[in-house]
Amino acid sequence: MLKFASLLRIVFAALVVVVLTADAASAQTYPDRVIKIIVPFAVGGQPDTVARVIAQYLQATVGTTIIENRPGNSTIIGSKFAADAAPDGYTLLFGSSTSLAIAPAMTSSAGYDPVKSFRPIAAVSRSAMYLNVGPSVRAKTVHELVDFAKANPGKLNFAAPPGPPHLAGEAFKRATGIDIVPVPYRTMNQAFTDLLSGQMDIIFDSPAPLAHLLREGKIRALIGLGKQRMALLPDVPTMAESGFPDLQVITWNGLVAPAGTPDAIIARLNTAVNEGLKSPQVRDALTKFSSEPLGGTPQDFAAMVAVESKKWAEIIRLAGVKID
Secondary structure: OHHHHHHHHHHHHHHHHHHHHHHHHHHHHOOOOOEEEEEOOOOOOHHHHHHHHHHHHHHHHOOOEEEEEOOOOOOHHHHHHHHOOOOOOOEEEEEEHHHHHHHHHHOOOOOOOOOOOEEEEEEEEEEEOEEEEOOOOOOOOHHHHHHHHHHOOOOOEEEEOOOHHHHHHHHHHHHHOOOOEEEEOOOHHHHHHHHHHOOOOEEEEOOHHHHHHHHOOOOEEEEEOOOOOEOOEOOOOEOOOOOOOOOOOEEEEEEEEEOOOOHHHHHHHHHHHHHHOOOHHHHHHHHHOOOEEOOOOHHHHHHHHHHHHHHHHHHHHHHOOOOO
16 A cells, blocks of 8 residues: 555656646747737727737747737627637737726626636736716816716716726716716717717726827816826826825736646746836837836736726626626
């Protein structure tokens, strides 16, 4: 019996050595073919553009890297495709607060677990949401807006496409105790048009898509839902500065790989992303989208995803928002 147990230990140890050797060998030759980053958004938006900047840096420093857009079903289609890919470092996901926190909490049929299905590589950037109003709103400050909303419950509306803009509005409603009405939209572009025409009162979004309208004074940002003021909008206060509950609603993104991807490959990609986030080209691109570069270790990104997942899941639960 002892001999059999000893034999089992030897066999197990040998298997471990074989697996570790195989992982090390694959990492040494990695990459020997094209690396594909799945972006679960359409071409041309903020996530796609930022992902392409990261892909260009990986192309120059690691190996041939391409973007493959697989939008649909609130990022679930592309995210599940990446989760089901071989864990060899050749199919990655440009994950975000939508794909790694919001979408899985809004449906029971996502087909992937944001924690168990992926290995974090590195966080890339984050951006605060802002409350923006159009010409239909006379309020010049968030206090005036809240006072009006409390005096006229249900009169103001806000754009509610699936994802962060809708949920930011729900979180703001709960934090301030007001009743504003969500209006569903398939895309933000139509909401922007309605905001300018006066049919829509409020849009919660990051400043980048609305920057030209803000500069031209066609719309106004009343408050930021981030921890601190943004350089693009230095005169716009945060919730905490305005005396409201310290509500923080940010969107973020980063690179992940399918669960089971070897440590050495994760480490190499993490180093490359962190180096890229220090480059002027990448930082300039993030600044254009009002985004703050992040970086850090895979463990840092994993911790952030865990915290953010719980936060968004609670907002979704309280708002009763589902896509099933």
